[in-house]
Structures are given as structure tokens and as C-alpha cells.
Amino acid sequence: MTDTVAIDASADTRKWGKVLYVSTVVFLCAWVLVPIYFLLINTLSSPETVTSFPKPFWPEFDLASLTFFAGFDGMLSALKNSIIVAAMTMVMSIVIGAPAGYALSRFEFRGKGTFRLLILLTRAFPLPLLALPLAVLFIRTGLDDTAFGLALVHTTLAIPFSVLITFSLFSGIPIELEEAAWTLGCNRLTAFQKVVLPLILPGITASAIFAFVISWNEVFAAAVLTIENRTLTAFLLQNLNTSPLHLKFAGGFILVVPALIFIFAVRKYLFAMWGIANR
Amino acid sequence: MAEIQIKNVAKSFGAYQALNDINLTIADQEFMVLLGASGCGKSTLLRIIAGLETATSGEVWIGGRRIDHLSPKDRGIAMVFQNYAVFPHLTVFENIGFGLRMQKLPNDEVTRRVERVAGLMHIEMLLKRYSGELSGGQRQRVAVARALAMEPDVILMDEPLSNLDALLRMEMRAELKGVLAESKTTAIYVTHDQVEAMSMADRISVMHEGNIVQAASPIEVYRNPAAEFVASFIGNPPMNFLPANPQGGGKWSVAGQTWDGPATEKPLLQFAIRPEDMMQTEEGLTAIAKVVEPLGAHILVTCDVAGSQFRVILDSEMSVRPGQKLTLSPQPGRARWFDPETTLAVA
Numbered sequence: 001m002t003d004t005v006a007i008d009a010s011a012d013t014r015k016w017g018k019v020l021y022v023s024t025v026v027f028l029c030a031w032v033l034v035p036i037y038f039l040l041i042n043t044l045s046s047p048e049t050v051t052s053f054p055k056p057f058w059p060e061f062d063l064a065s066l067t068f069f070a071g072f073d074g075m076l077s078a079l080k081n082s083i084i085v086a087a088m089t090m091v092m093s094i095v096i097g098a099p100a101g102y103a104l105s106r107f108e109f110r111g112k113g114t115f116r117l118l119i120l121l122t123r124a125f126p127l128p129l130l131a132l133p134l135a136v137l138f139i140r141t142g143l144d145d146t147a148f149g150l151a152l153v154h155t156t157l158a159i160p161f162s163v164l165i166t167f168s169l170f171s172g173i174p175i176e177l178e179e180a181a182w183t184l185g186c187n188r189l190t191a192f193q194k195v196v197l198p199l200i201l202p203g204i205t206a207s208a209i210f211a212f213v214i215s216w217n218e219v220f221a222a223a224v225l226t227i228e229n230r231t232l233t234a235f236l237l238q239n240l241n242t243s244p245l246h247l248k249f250a251g252g253f254i255l256v257v258p259a260l261i262f263i264f265a266v267r268k269y270l271f272a273m274w275g276i277a278n279r
Numbered sequence: 280m281a282e283i284q285i286k287n288v289a290k291s292f293g294a295y296q297a298l299n300d301i302n303l304t305i306a307d308q309e310f311m312v313l314l315g316a317s318g319c320g321k322s323t324l325l326r327i328i329a330g331l332e333t334a335t336s337g338e339v340w341i342g343g344r345r346i347d348h349l350s351p352k353d354r355g356i357a358m359v360f361q362n363y364a365v366f367p368h369l370t371v372f373e374n375i376g377f378g379l380r381m382q383k384l385p386n387d388e389v390t391r392r393v394e395r396v397a398g399l400m401h402i403e404m405l406l407k408r409y410s411g412e413l414s415g416g417q418r419q420r421v422a423v424a425r426a427l428a429m430e431p432d433v434i435l436m437d438e439p440l441s442n443l444d445a446l447l448r449m450e451m452r453a454e455l456k457g458v459l460a461e462s463k464t465t466a467i468y469v470t471h472d473q474v475e476a477m478s479m480a481d482r483i484s485v486m487h488e489g490n491i492v493q494a495a496s497p498i499e500v501y502r503n504p505a506a507e508f509v510a511s512f513i514g515n516p517p518m519n520f521l522p523a524n525p526q527g528g529g530k531w532s533v534a535g536q537t538w539d540g541p542a543t544e545k546p547l548l549q550f551a552i553r554p555e556d557m558m559q560t561e562e563g564l565t566a567i568a569k570v571v572e573p574l575g576a577h578i579l580v581t582c583d584v585a586g587s588q589f590r591v592i593l594d595s596e597m598s599v600r601p602g603q604k605l606t607l608s609p610q611p612g613r614a615r616w617f618d619p620e621t622t623l624a625v626a
Contacts, residue, residue, distance in 0.1 A: 180364035
């Protein structure tokens with residue numbers, strides 16, 4: 001008899017553990033998904049529905065708000081600026097970050113641990129503190145209000161991630177593969193091209209897309225450092241303040257969706273950054 | 280001709296001395312095994328020859344050409360790695376042909392050579408596969424084939440069989456030996472497995488703490504260990520040791536028995552004997568059997584002789600029980616003597 005009681009008790013604990021687990025998962029998903037869902041509903045609804053209550057469960061597929069944005073003056077050039085800056089950020093953060101990741105994973109050098117920590121610490125430095133000196137410096141050097149100048153700032157923001165992601169990618173490739181290539185007639189460069197690069201290309205792409213998203217989402221530096229050549233975030237921030245509610249939703253939607261799609265596409269490699277995916 | 284000469288090679292990692300002044304000559308087409316426990320410097324030495332590691336000092340010559348300043352690709356070597364290092368993004372065919380493609384050989388020549396070595400290693404049917412679809416043994420075959428396809432002067436192997444299971448290892452051992460003998464390349468083979476070393480080598484270099492303790496044929500290393508370390512490392516179980524006190528005139532007293540030994544003035548020697556080289560006699564060492572392990576053809580008896588552990592291998596016809604008293608004598612000519620000061624063998 002006592003045996004069955006014990007089994008029941010442990011089964012009970014397990015059941016409650018499972019309930020707790022599932023409800024936590026549901027709660028966290030709701031935390032993220034519900035706002036996005038409202039964003040979607042309101043974007044695709046007519047202005048009247050947006051301000052009304054209760055909301056309809058299904059969107060009306062009223063594209064007025066979005067069409068309005070498409071035709072909005074300056075919108076397209078802001079979009080173009082965003083893409084240019086994000087693309088430059090993407091290229092620069094890989095060109096600078098990947099060699100750093102390679103060095104961290106392949107070479108032993110003094111201060112390696114400190115260096116890794118410092119890379120992360122750059123993220124702890126608040127951008128607003130830097131904004132004023134940066135703005136002054138940019139104006140003096142003529143970098144202000146240029147896509148390149150903003151891309152430089154965004155690259156700084158993206159590099160910690162590109163270094164850590166590529167570090168993890170390179171560490172996932174046994175050094176013996178490179179050594180084998182060296183003994184088979186490669187030098188360091190050709191071994192990299194013929195062996196390492198093909199193996200990490202998907203990961204590098206992911207890391208590049210992540211840098212793209214960081215730049216795409218960044219609003220503070222963009223708002224401070226550009227005036228004429230605003231990126232989409234800075235442009236919307238400036239204009240949505242004074243816009244009606246349904247346009248705010250549409251603007252938010254335009255910003256969120258590309259970022260979400262990109263992040264979803266590269267999710268596997270974001271885990272790699274913390275060293276999970278390769279184990 | 281690809282004779283390898285290693286001259287005064289030393290390697291230190293910071294304060295740690297991995298190799299001390301290594302001198303070794305490996306003849307053309309010789310199969311040399313570097314044998315030692317992990318951390319003895321055997322892999323470091325191999326990697327220095329390969330050019331994957333730079334020696335702190337010393338020279339490496341292959342075929343009369345000094346090569347220690349050259350990069351790995353210019354040394355005329357090919358290497359087989361412990362974890363195979365088969366490129367996962369290429370087919371088996373392209374893996375084997377990788378080095379040939381780097382030499383920009385024409386397509387038909389690449390195909391011819393890849394197919395030839397694939398045939399040698401019995402992997403013709405795997406040429407279109409990727410390494411993810413291969414078993415450990417198959418990957419190892421690909422790695423060896425890739426090295427052979429280069430038709431190198433020297434083939435270097437770093438514990439190539441240690442990741443395989445026991446049965447496969449035995450099979451590959453024989454096969455590898457045959458293939459290498461046929462290819463007429465000089466081979467250096469690193470292992471910590473003395474059975475592998477014994478069965479494959481033309482010559483074994485036993486390494487210990489960054490030194491080559493003995494470089495000789497397998498039988499020589501087994502029968503005439505040059506130092507106590509070799510005697511206690513080679514053989515399963517290894518040699519037994521007992522202290523020997525001089526009685527004058529080349530006579531030595533070992534655990535109460537007086538036997539003929541080297542005529543030297545040393546105040547103390549170590550008497551050493553292989554477990555299978557003791558036999559039961561009327562008179563001899565008094566040994567108390569502690570543990571008896573039947574091995575099939577033989578029994579391994581762990582005894583106590585004058586307070587030290589002493590192992591003997593006897594015919595399994597003998598019935599020995601724990602606690603039984605045995606009297607043992609060495610077979611003629613099989614006892615070895617070491618100087619405890621230098622740990623070297625004394626003739």
C-alpha cells in the first residue's frame with residue numbers, strides 16, 4: 001500500500017511541475033505575442049476600429065494606414081537610408097568582428113579573458129552619454145548626417161555580438177580540419193577559404209543579419225546624428241509623435257515585422273552565441 | 280629517399296619543457312613508432328616534424344633537406360589525425376583529392392589517384408558520401424587514403440586508431456601496416472598503445488618526459504630495456520623489480536637468493552625480470568601467492584616477495600591457490616639489472 005502512495009505522490013509532483021512549466025511557457029509567449037497581435041490587428045484596421053472598444057478578434061484587412069505610409073513624404077527615402085545604414089553596418093561588423101572572433105578562438109594571447117569581457121562591457125556603456133561628444137566629433141569631421149557616420153556607430157553596437165557569434169562558430173570547427181588542410185597544401189589563407197569558410201558561412205550570414213537588425217532597430221543614435229538623412233526609426237519617431245493612433249500602430253508594424261522575420265531566420269545562431277548550438 | 284633526421288630538437292611552452300634535446304634518425308621506408316604515456320612529448324615531436332608546431336631549437340631534415348623553416352605544405356609530408364579531420368563539407372572523393380586539387384593536377388590524374396588509394400583502403404563504394412554518413416572506421420580509412428593520395432615522402436600518424444573500438448583497431452592495425460609497407464613511404468606513428476607499437480613498428484622510440492629513452496626494434500625494447508622506465512612501461516604486466524646487494528665477484532643477493540649478475544662495483548642494483556621469465560624450481564625466491572588470475576593459456580599470479588609485489592605468469596596447467604608458497608627462479612639469461620642512480624641498464 002505505502003508503495004502506491006509514494007508513487008502517487010511523485011506522479012502528483014510531476015504533474016504539478018508540468019502544469020507550472022506549461023503555464024510559464026504560455027505566459028512568456030503571451031507576454032511577447034499579445035502586443036504583436038494587437039499591433040497587427042490595429043495596423044490592419046480602419047482608423048475608427050482602432051479607437052473603438054472592444055477590438056475585433058480578426059483584423060479587417062483595411063490597408064489604409066499602410067497605404068498612407070507608403071505614400072508619406074520622406075518615408076521611402078527614410079526606408080532607403082535605413083537599408084543603406086543597416087547594410088553598411090552588416091558588412092563592417094563582419095569584416096571587423098569575424099577576424100576578432102577567429103583570433104579569440106584560435107590563438108592564445110595575454111588578456112584574452114579580459115578582452116572577451118571588455119567586448120561585452122561595451123554594451124554596458126550608455127549610448128546617451130556618448131551622443132553629445134559623438135555629435136560634436138561627427139560635425140567636426142563632417143560625418144554628421146551621413147549614412148556612413150551612423151553606420152559606424154551602429155557597427156560599434158553590433159560588433160560585440162558579431163565577435164561572440166563568430167567566436168563560437170570558429171570554436172565549433174576543430175583546429176585539426178585547418179591543420180589537415182595545411183598539410184595538404186594550403187597556407188593559412190587558402191585553408192580558411194577552402195575549409196573554414198564553407199563551414200561557417202551559414203553562421204556568418206546569420207551574424208550579419210543580426211547586425212542588420214541591430215542597426216535597423218536602433219533609434220537613439222539615428223535620431224541624434226542625422227537630420228536630413230533620417231533612418232526609418234528616427235523618421236517615424238519624429239513624425240509619429242504628432243500622428244493619430246492608427247498611424248502610430250502602422251508605423252510600429254512597419255518597424256517590427258522585418259526585424260522579427262530576420263531574427264526568426266537566424267534564431268539558431270543566436271543560441272550559438274552563448275555556446276549552446278554547437279554542443 | 281626520405282630519411283628523417285631530428286637534430287637537437289627542443290621545445291618549451293613557457294617554463295614547461297616539452298622536449299629536451301631530441302636526436303633521432305629514421306631510415307628511408309622505416310616504420311617508426313613514438314610510444315609513451317600522454318604528456319611525454321610524442322605528439323609535440325610529430326607536430327614539429329609536420330610543421331604544425333615550431334621547435335624552440337634544433338633542426339629537422341627530410342631526405343637531406345632541412346625543412347624546419349618550411350610551412351607544412353612544403354615539407355613533403357602527409358598527416359593522419361587522431362580525430363580523422365575529414366572535411367565535412369566535401370564528399371569522400373573530394374576529401375581524398377583535396378591535396379591533389381591544391382597541386383592543381385589535371386582532373387583525370389586526380390580521379391586516377393583517388394580511385395587507386397580508395398581501392399587500397401577498400402572505400403571505393405563510399406566516394407560519393409559525406410563524412411557525416413560514415414562510421415568512425417570508414418572516416419579513418421578516408422583520412423589514411425587522403426594522406427596516401429599525396430604520395431608523400433613521409434606519412435605522419437597521430438594516434439590514428441585510438442578512437443576506434445578494439446576489434447576494428449586490430450583489423451586496421453594489420454591493414455595499415457600492409458598498406459604502408461607497400462607504399463614505400465617512411466612512416467612515423469604516435470601511440471600510447473604498446474600492443475600497437477609492438478605489432479606495427481620496425482623500430483620503437485620510447486619517450487618519457489620529453490626524452491627518447493630508447494629507440495630500438497620492438498623485441499629489443501621488450502627484451503633489453505635500456506632504462507628502468509622502459510622496463511616498467513613495456514609489457515603487460517611490466518617487469519618485476521627487486522633490490523640486489525653485491526656479494527662480490529659478480530654475485531648479487533636478491534631477496535635472500537644469490538645469483539650471478541654484472542661484475543660492477545655499484546653498491547646497489549635493481550634486479551628486473553619479466554613475469555613470464557620466472558619458473559617454479561626446487562630452490563629459489565620464496566613467493567606467497569596473493570591473487571590468481573586465469574588468462575586462458577596462462578595464469579597471472581600476483582605474489583609477495585620480501586614485502587614487494589611480484590607478478591609471475593605460469594602455465595595454466597599449474598594449480599596455484601592464494602596463500603600458497605612458491606619457489607621461483609629466473610630462466611637463464613632473462614634477468615636484467617638496472618643502476619638505481621642513473622636508472623639505466625647495467626650489462
